[in-house]
Amino acid sequence: MSNVEPLAAPARSGDHAAMPARDCPLREGILEIPGEIALYHGGRLEGVRIAWRLIGAASAPVVCALGGISAHRRVCGTDDPRESWWSEIAGPGRPLDPAHLCILSFDFLGGSGESSPAPEASFPSISSYDQAEVLLRLINHLGIKSLKAIAGGSYGGMVALAFGELYPERVGHLIVIGASDRAHPMATAWRSIERRIVRFGIETGHPAQAIELARALAMTTYRSSEEFAARFAGAPAREAGTLVFPVERYLMARGRAYAGRYRPESFLCLSESIDLHRVDTTRIFVPTSAVGVREDLLVPLADVRAMVARLPSGRLYEISSVYGHDAFLKETEPLRAVFRSALEGSS
């Protein structure tokens, strides 16, 4: 899988318009980076492996799609749609359509996918700049001269900004949803407590129970007060001697589902990476479409506005969503307008 033809041919829009996603060409592979890579926050990683995935016609322009810290290389087009993290936004008829685009993604360095480090390794601090470096190695490896765009939500938006700052000649447009140039201290507050819960669980020998709790807490920050008010107004029920409130039952179910899929070390590593993220907005010359969500508790709209004001070539989209920070996963129609404008405008 290491030899792939150059993919940066001009767009031939409409060539594959009738092709259902499951028939879209799909390529996957592991990039083995030779030697060491130097990490932005210090230290080196040797023998780094990056698991990548491409879906769409080889001749189509390439858009890299990156999600939150629990996202992975399967953006869309899996047999079970639940195994794709962006199935509301990417896929046939969606804003990112593999009939017209080739969609690239990878498992984050330090994440729970098949990229490095190995689960048993100790995890160094990893920067959004390091993920950008990995993406550069990956497009070099795949023979992609230039990405048409990087579309990133949450942590993926931070990586998009980092790549745009470092390698402006390799990407035509950044689409950044629910991310800013740095983490907000309130968001850092919640994430640092989540990390302490996980470390507390590791130290006391109950990592799975701890990551359930940490994920439950994270879920409160991914959604909005408005959504919870509409869904969880009911009375508590007694379970095993303790009262359990409707919202609590929901959060713990989400936490349990997550604990089975995610390594505590990966959670610690990528959660910290968000809080370490800090790019120099004035040096990001790539045209950037930034989407801020009024109900986002983690990335306040004011922060997205302030970032766009400092971007040399930024455009701000403000949307409302009961999904809060998770709007990037859910709001197909508002994002369609953003993607259409961004992808038409870039080369």
Next chain:
Amino acid sequence: MSNVEPLAAPARSGDHAAMPARDCPLREGILEIPGEIALYHGGRLEGVRIAWRLIGAASAPVVCALGGISAHRRVCGTDDPRESWWSEIAGPGRPLDPAHLCILSFDFLGGSGESSPAPEASFPSISSYDQAEVLLRLINHLGIKSLKAIAGGSYGGMVALAFGELYPERVGHLIVIGASDRAHPMATAWRSIERRIVRFGIETGHPAQAIELARALAMTTYRSSEEFAARFAGAPAREAGTLVFPVERYLMARGRAYAGRYRPESFLCLSESIDLHRVDTTRIFVPTSAVGVREDLLVPLADVRAMVARLPSGRLYEISSVYGHDAFLKETEPLRAVFRSALEGSS
């Protein structure tokens, strides 16, 4: 201390205007409730003891002041002001001035003070109605015909509403700050995770470490994003092999300070009591001044507005405060206007 003269004499405003708080008459005692009390959510408590405190002239009208779940009977006038929980709002020259008023408070049933249950007892579910019942027993015991007002912030505001619904003839006005007729599901989400952290710590034999984490989480909900953005923009520091962010250091310091003072069982009991709180607003005929804070993450302004719209005799004050939910502890001048209007208007 069980015989106290009736205190509901007419106000003699100005009588003690020059008297510094430390010279205000101070009375404290323990009310021992004979027999059992029936709890609102079921079950009975026997031999209940309630630790109370009165500060101010015996002839002055009595205002009961109640705070959040970690508040206690010492409202103001302690030798060390840090031992009073409401020293910014109550005291000489403050909106609640013991020169003109007699300020009553008590340690909440189920709390970490000297009221019941004993620390070693198992804690039943306790309602804001139960706290109101305790307050009734207390004013009966003290010979107080009618309270001029109950001024409550956070949980104390919930207790004020519960008392107003049950015993309208025993109170002239309710001043309710950062509280509503029921808990918001997002606030319940955060508190239920805090309780699960504490129970996780109890089960794994590390209750103090768990209550530190739970309190750190609670602190994020007591303050505002705006305050954290202004205070904690700096870079992290490495401590014992782990990066610690400025906001994280602050939160954990607050958590540690709290863990030394608060029993895990009390935290569980009163935190749950907030989430169980639900009063019938349409039956609260006592004139009520409700203060909503725009930046309050726990009690959204929209909920306070909606409550006031349902109150037969409610008045809404909207304020902005970087202290968010904790505005009730901090915003002396905005609250002075509210207290003046409420206390002048009530008999």
